[in-house]
Amino acid sequence: MAENRRPLTNFLLCSCVFTITLWNNIKPSDENEFIANYSSSLLEDNSDYETKSLPLSHTKRLQFASADNRINHSSWDVVHNTSDSLVLSNIPENGISDLIQLLSKFNKTSGLQNLTLNNITTSWKNFIRILQIVWHTSIEYFNIFEMKLLSDIKKQSFNYTGTSMKALIITNVSIEVFYFSQDDLYRIFSEMNITALTISDSKIIHMLCPSERSQFRFLSFSNNDLTDMVFQGCNKLDLLETLILQRNQLKKLSKVSSMTSKMKSLKHLDISRNLLYYDENHCHWVGTLAKLNLSSNKLTDSVFGCLPISVQILDLQNNQIRTVPKDITELKALKELNIAFNRLTELPGCSHFRGLELLNIEENSVLTPSSDFFHSCQNIRALRGGHNPFQCSCELRDFVNLEKKSGGRLVGWPESYVCEYPDDLKGTQLKDFHLSELSCNTTLLLVIALVVTVVVVAVTSFLCIYFDIMWYLKMMWQWTQTKRRVWNSHPEDLQSILQFHAFISYSERDSFWVKNHLIPNLEKEDGSVQICLHERNFIPGKSIIENIINCIEKSHKSIFVLSPNFVQSEWCHYELYFAHHKLFSESSNSLILILLEPIPQYLIPARYHKLKALMAKRTYLEWPKEKSKHGLFWANLKATINSNLPVSTEVIVV
Template identity: 45%
Template sequence: MSDAHRFWLNFLLLYAFIASITPEDCFYSQKLPDKLSLLDTKLNLSYCNITRLQPSTFRTYLNLQILDLSYNALEELDFSVFQYHTALEKLDISHNKLRTIKCSSLRYIRGITHVNMSYNYFETAFLCKEFATLTQLRHLGLSATRIDRYDFVNIAHQALETIFLGLEHLQRYESGSLQLLNTEKLHVVLPQVLTDSNLLLYDDFNISTTLEISHVLCEETCDDTIREVNMVIQKSKVSKLILRNITMPWHEMGKILQLSWHSTIEYLTIHRFTFTNRFYYEYIDFSKGSLKSLTFENVIPNVFLYSSVQHPLNIFSEMFVENLTISNAELTYFSCPVKSSIFQSLVLTNNKLSDGIFQNCETLTNIQFLNFQNNILERLSYIPSMTSTMQSLKHLDVSGNRLYTDFNTICEWSESLLVLNFSRNKITDSIFNCLPTNVEILDLSSNQISSVGKELNRLRSLKALYLSSNQLSHIPDCSYISTNLIYLNIDENLIYSPSKEQLTKCQNVKQIIIGKNKYQCNCDLKAFTSTAEMLHENLIGWPESFMCEYPEELKGVILKNFHPSEISCNIFILVGLIVGTMVVLMIFMFFLCKYFDLPWYIRMIFQWLRRKYRVRNSYRDEDMMGKRFHAFISYSQEDYEWVKHLLIPNIEKDDRSIKICHHERDFIAGKTIIENIINCIEKSFKSIFVLSPNFIQSEWCHYELYFAQHSLFGKNSNNLILILLDPIPQYLIPNKYSKLKAIMKHRTYMEWPKVKGKHGLFWANLREAIQTDIPLEDEETSVFN
């Protein structure tokens, strides 16, 4: 079968399984598709009202390793539904309605390591003989209302790691029943009502080295419980005791502590302890005993009265125990031990301890690990003075407080301090003026540090420096940092454009984390990227953690894939390209000007555009009334041949769209020349003057220009068109042509090109200058009518 066929077959099987679970069957059916995947090794079907499992239910999940079917409504279970799941390791069927299981089907889960069958409807804890075949079983969860002596005989030979017994509803227990269990840790939820519970406790304390007991409730007095514990604890083999969900008065807990101190118990953990009644100081002799570690986690003080001469919490500072943890206890006070303490580890996390703790305390000479994480410490100057008397202190954690730098005195740290955690505070750059010189691991992450100064060079033993989530704008100068530094974390800062030089100086650091910064991808980052590629073995997270943030169009692009052009990043290449382009353009322009007379063409086009604009915006209808000709031509008789054979034929074409007033055909006989000139100028919309040295020598040309001056210049001088047929030096123009001099000096005129190839553009430009829509009179009408 091909991979494609196998995929579609699995898909159809998955669809059939999902379709078989109706919305009424599953409380979270809308989330169910998100949980299901053919490739998943974990499947969570808890909190569904599943009452029965079909043989084909899980057939498609061949890789299934962890299955959670807790909090359902299963009434019976046949393990044959898992016959195809050889990889299944963990199965949780707790909190269902199971009364029996089909023991013969246990052979299908022989590779199972975790089975939780607690909180079902089993009356007895009896495990059938087929459980003996589960040779890989390491964790087992059970619950029952009755436990008989031989209920666990079939697993007696198995060395388990953990057994959980939920016995809240236990009604009968036969002595010695738990003695058959062979486990490293036993977790028992004590029954609410049980006669002779000491028998159960005795067995609990003697079958494993680690014991966890849950749900001990005695709000007023715990004499029976204390007495029973005292009876069995003396012969106990338990070295690690965990008490969970305990409610009792503080003085009763004190009795349990005293009993534990003089037993085989070495590690005592009390989790979620609610103490009631009064809270007062009571002396307990902790000087002798085997207890090495004491932990209080999640302490709920339902106490309304404190009554004692000494502070009630002094009992903790007097304890002779190497490791003490008090966490989530709303602790506001912890006194300095009166006598020299054997504390080696003191963990006071998630409390409300404030400034001043352990000031001038000289009895914590053996302390090596001190943790004040998540309290309300504020003044950083108290921390060095606190440690100065702790001669053995190696690890200090004051993270998650409100510390700010306020150093006004000389910093006196413990010389033995090697690990210092200042993360998640309000510390600024001045912290580098006051650090322990022998520290090897320094955590300053999640603070307000903007730069790392030269003061860091005093830390000659520094091996790891954490500066993530600060306000750094550049990579610290590693030349000022110890040569022993092997780890540097500066991710999630404000490093937009790190330089190649900064990274090169840190090339001896074996592990650098600098990703997750908001990189601005530009030319300045190109050199850094090249260096980072060479040092990629030192850069943790390269290249996937290094992404562009700016500009917006490059957001999300990996730095390794950012390749700006060489031209845009090299100023010399860019300048050379611009200069070279300009030189080539100048040479090209010179070539055009020399061989193609480009300026002439430009002037002609400019004139054409200018006239086009003026015609569109300047001519009024009343200016065109009474006009019969588009233009009147004035020229010297010496230029007659050019006008007759070139000018008129190229302007007046066959379409007769333009009509020229020419004296040879349009002057009226019987009229004087002056009268004809005046009338022709008035009947023409524009006047064309063909200028040449001959023009300024002609008297009649002088008259025509004079009349045109008075007729046109006062109205619209744009209607005067000058054609320079031949060059006219200014000194040859007589004074009487002063107006002509001014016009030629300040107005553009059209030059007749000698090159034949330019004639076409010249005539087109001239026609455009003359062309206009005028209400021409009937040709038969007299000029003078």
């Protein structure tokens, strides 16, 4: 076995182009693929091998590059060759006849399955001959790269029966013929009964519809000049599953949709890198279309009005889409949506894509995601949202929390997710951007504000009720209004306004003591002391409050007869308030308090806090029960009141 595995041939010639190294009896487990390169000059220079066959058995792939524009087909032992792939390169027009003779040696029983012709120059007629020969061999996959077609293109007959071919690939074809019938060229390909056909980079401008039901399941015509008229009204491609028309001259999306309407098995359509736009006409897509590539076109927001409802994978990247409209047709089957490299300013919601699992929205203008996105896109497994100019604000907290909760749902996290605005956060990764819950949670903020407001209102209301604030405000208003009227009405009398020694405030329940004891002992017949009483000195026609204020203003002193009855009288409270206000406004000491009966603290209402303060800080005269002390009481009271008018501003403290 070791002898069988040694090299059989090793030619080292000074004029040779390369070295041939072959192993015989190589098992598949030892070597899966072997490439042998041959130069025709080597065969020509070595006459010993001109009439012999090269032992090429068990070689998986043969590659032949012509160096002298010839192919010595007599050196090929096709019958014993078991190679399944053959690559022939650099075949000029004068080497086509040798190529045809070589290919003619292959038949249905040969083991060759893959044939590639690279850089070939031929006429249309010889090309058809080559294609026809290969058609009836064991070759299943035929590839032609970089072919130059010469001479006239005329109608050629072709026998499509009895072929083993499954796929034909023709790419980068240049035609040096300017005038020919398009049907003569395209008819050859449209009638082929094979599974897959690719013609790319060849500047073809049309492709005919097959005359009979076609066996095509895969068609690719990328990088050509096809227009919207291709396959219009064609109903012979009902087995077609994949159609690739990228980099052509397609324009109207509605026309493309009508092209697919009769392709009953179409699942994958690639019409990227065209000039497509939606012309607002009704779209008619085939109901089986699951994968649609519309990238690199001129589509705008309106494209969502022309999408197949059956689509599962949709590529809309590199268009001019600014937003996803709210009134689009619901795409229930959509699972993957690529909308990168557009002009979107927010993440689209999934209300119309309820089955969406993968979303790519990279390289847009998304500042903040929409609130609808997080509520409606619950089935998203992976989101590519990086490389957007994010505005780091409260709205982004849900977006950041999406990654924290899902752990890997955001593809490219955290490097691709960076703050762009505001300027002080520019360059900050979203994972390092934090805001407090209170500053971002509007509901919580409103609840706290509401609670604080309720508490403040409740406390204020309690204080107002407890201290009778509204009553004091009302009294202040009355005082101000009365003072204003007095000022405006009698400005010349301001210097001589005092007319009484004292104004007496008391409860009607204490009127007996006032009228029978207080007044008689103060007002003597000589008129040395003038007392102001509401019964005799209130001016009819004026309000009670205005009369109270006027009497207090005209009196040098204000005498208050305190008792449990006094604190229960509303009018006594008014009188005490205005007298106390005068005390502070004039910086005088004009209040005289007479405690007729003891007043327990619990009987004094909360709004009488001024009375409590006065009784706590000021000295008051207490009416004695013993008659023997009455004389001293009246003497002290008289001494407190100035005896003559006009009165002095001297303050007398009791």
